Structure formats: structure tokens, C-alpha cells
Amino acid sequence: MKKYWKFTATIIVIILSIGSFYINAARSAEHFPEFVIHTISGDVQEIERLVLDGSYVDTSSQDYVSTIIKITAEGSTYNGRSFLDKIIGQPPTLIKDLQEEYRTFMRGKYSSIDQYFENQQFLAYADVSNQHGSLRSRDFKFNISLLNKNDNTNYSFTVDVPDNEKLDYIFIQDVQMVENVLYLITRNSIASPDRLFNEEHIYTIDIVNQKISNHEAIFQVAKGKSNTQTHISLIGSSPTKASQHLVFQITEEEVIEEAESTRVKDSTQKIISYNLTTKEKIDINVPDMNSEENQLSLIDDSILYFTKLDGQELIVTTYSLVDKQVGKVFKLEFSGEKGEERFPLLTVKDGKFYAATSQIKSIINTVVIVADVTTGKTLFKGQLAIKDSTQKKGSFELYLHELLVK
Structure with a gap:
């Protein structure tokens, strides 16, 4: 009988504790x-x-x-x-x-927006893995999944990353689909016998035959000790809208090593667009714009948005990659x-x-x-x-x- 009383008392304590938790949580929520x-x-x-x-x-x-x-x-x-x-x-x-709309497809996938692309027909995802247990020291693979919304079919496949033996690491910066061609834009770290360098790279994926149909480096930046450091940033675009143009901001800094610190003596910036379809690279020079004061904040298809904060006023300048013209300049208070x-x-x-x-x-x-x-x-x-x-x-x-x- 004592055992039953102990069991009953334990249950009562648990119920009271749970009730107290939810009552306190509700009271706390009321204060927000x-x-x-x-x-x-x-x-x-x-x-x-x-x-x-x-x-x-x-x-x-x-x-x-x-x-x-x-x-x-x-x-x-x-x-x-x-x-x-x-x-x-x-x-x-x-x-x-x-995750709420496509529970099955999204199961087990990472939460980085850069790894997804979505339009009216497809939802695409890609990540990169390294098989540590393989015979090779480096064995990078792309894991690709696609959902066809029209017939609700989804399929996944894995492809080897070319030139595995040269790669120290690789990560995906963007996934794009233009005219049903899938592109993976990555940053690769490459080790050669005489030097190290980072590389902005594009892999073209043949989704029908499930293979890499083409790949190429867009930029290469040497790593190591140097008075000049180069940083390359891919300007983010919407993952729910195809962008034929990739836009990169390249910053070169002259660095001075001092006794206890490092400081930047001088820096320059340039912006380059890359057309996924034509493979054309173009330097972007916006007339009468100070690149140090105006920040390239957004790209929407072929329109660039430069912004500058002046006190409580945001100044926005648009630039068309197609027309190569400055568009509307507007101010937000x-x-x-x-x-x-x-x-x-x-x-x-x-x-x-x-x-x-x-x-x-x-x-x-x-x-x-x-x-x-x-x-x-x-x-x-x-x-x-x-x-x-x-x-x-x-x-x-x-x-x-x-x-x-x-």
C-alpha cells in the first residue's frame, strides 16, 4: 500500500510542477x-x-x-x-x-538560405560533404536535391567535386537556377605545391543526367604573407528569384604590420558582374559615385542598389547592369x-x-x-x-x- 501512496504522491508532484510551469509561462507572456x-x-x-x-x-x-x-x-x-x-x-x-510547406523535402537539410533556390516550378538545395573515411585524404561531394512542384516529385543525387586532391575546403555561397540550369557558386581553398589561394568557382549541374557538365574559376586570390590583402564578397540576391548576374565586390587593402597590431593604410574597391549565361565579366563603374561612401547593399535581377546613410537619411541609388545607366536616386527619412x-x-x-x-x-x-x-x-x-x-x-x-x- 505504501508503494501506491509513493507513486500517487509522485504523480501529484509532477502534475503540480507542470501546471506551475505553464501558469508562470503564461504570466510571463502577459508582461511582454x-x-x-x-x-x-x-x-x-x-x-x-x-x-x-x-x-x-x-x-x-x-x-x-x-x-x-x-x-x-x-x-x-x-x-x-x-x-x-x-x-x-x-x-x-x-x-x-x-519546412512547414515541404516537410518531407526539407527533412535533414541545413538552414542556410544560401543553399536554396526556389521558383514557381522548382525548389533546389545543395550542400557539400567530405568523406573522411575514404582512402583519399580529401573526398568532397555535392549533395543535391530538387523538388518539382508541378508533379510533386523530388529526387536527390551526389556528384564528386572535380580536382578533389587540390581542395583544402569548399563551401557553397549561392544556388541559382536560370532556364532550368542549376549553378552552384562556391568559395574554394586550394593548395598547390608552391602557393595557397582562394577561388570563387562556379559548377554547372546537369540535373537530367545528374552530373557536373562544366566548372570554372571566376577569381583567384593568393593567400600568405603580403602587404596587400584582397577580399572578395558575393553580393546576395533573393533565393526566390533567378538572377542571371552574379555581382562581386573586390576590396584590396594595403596593410602595415606594426609591433602589436596591424592597420590598413589604404584600400580600393571595385565591382564586377558575371553573367551566368554568357560567361562575360564586366567592371562596373558608376559615374559620379564615391565607392567609399556608398555601399552596394542589394541586387535584384539586373538592378544594383547602392546606399549611403547621412544622419537619419538613407540615400538610395539604383544602377542597371543591362542599360549601364544610373537610375532613380531617392531618399528615405x-x-x-x-x-x-x-x-x-x-x-x-x-x-x-x-x-x-x-x-x-x-x-x-x-x-x-x-x-x-x-x-x-x-x-x-x-x-x-x-x-x-x-x-x-x-x-x-x-x-x-x-x-x-x-
């Missing part, structure tokens, strides 16, 4: 303020598909634990971090949406205290330019702006604020790390 986007000007329908992802921190408490927050035109929702989330982090919204200027989150979709302040404190509100890229006209301007003024207790910080338009 609800954020809304108040319209300052324009049409609120312009932000119907906009999603802001970030983290909320109650700085009035001592634990400084952040909580995941998602903000849309309908308001805000919170998600606490699970133990697994704290270890591996939460995937971007685009990946979470793909933000708000905030002097010295608190931060570069906003940016994205472009369907001919519209979206921008939002990336970090706010209790006394500074985030501004969300939507502009027409052709005319430069501001279509919507809003301000992120707490819905109920009675909830403004204590201090907080809100960090936005992703702006997505679905």
Missing part, C-alpha cells in the same frame, strides 16, 4: 508588450506581406534573457527559446516556411536620437524597396518604409510602437535581424 506598426503616411496594405524577426530583451530585469519576436501588420507574437534553439539557433523565416544612427535592414521585392531600423531602445521607435523603386515615391511610412501605453513599464531593447516580404 504588444508591438504594432502605426501608419504615419501611405497605404497600410503595402506592409501586408512584411515580416520583422528579432529578439526582445527586458533590460529592467537582471537575467537579460532574449525572447524571439515576430512583428507583422497584424501585431506581434513571441516564442520562447527552447533548449535546442539556444544551441543551434532558430532558422530564418524563409526556411521555417519551407528615418528618426532617432543623434549618435544612434544605425544602418537599417533592407530588401527589395516586386519593384518595391523596404527598409526598417534594426535596433531600438525604450525611447526610440523603429521606422518602417516602403518605396517605389521606379519613381522613388514613399508608398508607406510607419512607426513601430507599443500598442498599450500602460505596458510601458521598465526598459527594453528590441533587436531586429531579418526583414522578409512573403
